[in-house]
Amino acid sequence: MSPAFAAANMIQPLNFAAPTRSKERLFSDPLKSPNTTPFAGSTHNLRSHDRPNSWSQHNRSAAAAVVGVSDLVKEKKTKSAYSSSNLLITKQEGLELYEDLVLGRSFEDMCAQMYYRGKMFGFVHLYNGQEAVSSGFIKLLRKDDCVVSTYRDHVHALSKGVPARAVMSELFGKTTGCCRGQGGSMHMFSKEHNVLGGFAFIGEGIPIATGAAFSMKYKRELLNENCDDVTVAFFGDGTCNNGQFFECLNMAVLWKLPIIFVVENNLWAIGMSHLRATSVPEIWKKGPAFGMPGVHVDGMDVLKVRNVAMEAITRARRGEGPTLVECETYRFRGHSLADPDELRDPAEKTHYAARDPIKAFKKYLLENSLADEAELKAIEKKIDELVEDSVEFADQSCLPTREQLLQNVFSDPKGFGIGPDGSYRCEDPKFTEGTAEV
């Protein structure tokens, strides 16, 4: 049994004043009234590690969480940082993490503002509350590792290194955006930083991530490149009922692909509670069903996430195959900026607001003397300025011109075909100006 995975639930480096998830579960099924017979998917029967106030229960639950860990992982001994000291990170790592968390939060808050001011339109899905998952995983990756996300992708792109200016411009639909304004909120791509999207339909990105991992294996085994890059695929609880999820879990294990499947279980798929949609709500259990370790981690705690991520990424780099990590997390805002978010129980929201990953981490840094107030304030100020700058940059950038419309339809524009005059359409100068008929 891997100590790291067990530790994910046993050790709580962040001292919460508020009750932790392990002690109380306050999410509720809105349709369930206290007087009815508990429905089979009742919350009371789930998440065995959530019995209140019992350390032994908690131990048992930790065991339950790792019962899915495969034999391969059990044999591995992780050299955990905390075995030599009580702290999981160095000061520098701590500051880096903090900066990333704050960047994610500030950026998303600014997005909301800009949306309501009419600077961006359409579907915008904000990541507030889930920052620990993005920072916990992506800050461990190298530049050549790939990240594949969903429509809730702004923060994944930022964590991976895409400049805030590029993301904000993309949201404003300007040519300076990371996708030239052609993708928008739900399609953040960066070749330089290996962000492979940004997908509007859930589940769509998982095969793409599987393909990227396949490439990496191919390069390593057939092209003899020293490739130990990994791919991390982020998706939500709703996606875990989709065929593409299961098909890819199967293929990833079959071919031992260097991929980590990260489920950001925030309990809600727009207005559909995870419990109402899923016969077996413990998503981590689905990993072992396919032969890969399934791990459950508290996604509001960046250090726990980072710990699990470290193990999963190392596994993948060593060629041992995929891991399924279920991060329990929560989104503080609605599904998108168009969602009034009236369905979720206010008590549930309050419960999670109290477990804000940024506040908790700040507290951790201060209490463990990894940083002082001044340093953290400086980081916050720096991020504020960065985000303001990104808005200014986006504002001042140009909107795409007509000639951009047809430019990226085909990589090889001969694909537009041969016109009546015998030359390829793309050779027509009016075509590039955007005034030719197609």
Add this chain to the structure above:
Amino acid sequence: MAATFQSLGASSSLSTPNSFDSKLFHVPRPKSLAERKGGSLFVRSDLFPDNGSKLKVGRAGNLAVNAVATKGHSSSTASKPGHEVLLFEALREGLDEEMQRDPCVCVIGEDVGHYGGSYKVTKGLATKYGDLRVLDTPIAENSFTGMGIGAAMTGLRPVIEGMNMGFLLLAFNQISNNCGMLHYTSGGQFTIPVVIRGPGGVGRQLGAEHSQRLESYFQSIPGIQMVACSTPYNAKGLMKAAIRSENPVILFEHVLLYNLKERIPDEEYVVSLEEAEMVRPGEHITILTYSRMRYHVMQAAKTLVNKGYDPEVIDIRSLKPFDLFTIGNSVKKTHRVLIVEECMRTGGIGASLTAAINENFHDYLDAPIVCLSSQDVPTPYAGTLEDWTVVQPAQIVTAVEQLCR
């Protein structure tokens, strides 16, 4: 049925000068149809009339493009250069050559590896290149197509096989949303050089689901190209061109054409993805077709020529985009168009082609465009019903006669 064609210019009762130069071929003196069985005559199917078309040579690079039958070249058909292959072998040759040439080319599909492909297109490739490069997948079309797309985005060049084109309906999500779109939504950052191929079309009593023609469903997807092969020569050429293309290409093969035999060149060649193929130049009417219907058209052409008509037959080959130059030149010459396709009537390739020709060449038409397509029915199992679903040569002859009245 080999890719043969008989030229019968001299016997035409209309005695218009045959625009196709019989000196280019070893044309036997006209014999009766009964004696002409099995025809040893072989036509290089990319013959273009000498109209000074500037675009043909050199379009697709430095290779023997299109093998335009110049006068010098065709006289060597007597010594029979090249080698004979069946269409599925030609596809395999193309694939094999490309895999040798570029180590990033790989094959993904069901039963492509150990089984060799259900139509033997990939037979022997797994032994040669290994199980990772010729990957046998589980039955998960949507996901393995997406996997191929993800692999293409990160540097590989996968050839994704649908065991039957109809199965790719399950991959429609990935083909439409990712294959066609990601180059655009990423602002041009990621290219997706995939080839998606597989057999489709109406076979011999395969039943409704296995007899689908997906070209009409995919044609609206922006960002993809679609080609349909019909002879061993163009099958190999299109396969190679598709693999080399940076765009995602869907290559439609036909279940009934895999055993066509033809002599193809020994030297390497690629055909253009965007060009149509002139099968038989003529004067009276332009018949546009693709894939299996090409053979029904050519069969009808024999009858028509006997009756004194001179049809120009063009295999459009590129279903998306259409080669409006070749088509347009033909329309300008003959002023009458008949489209013969295997797609369903509603929303098929023929419907789009009719619209495109009307838009671009309306002034040149002397008659409305006639489109013969398959019936809008799920393909029945019964042989007789199945025969009535698709266009038969007799219908083509009737249509030409009516159009040329």
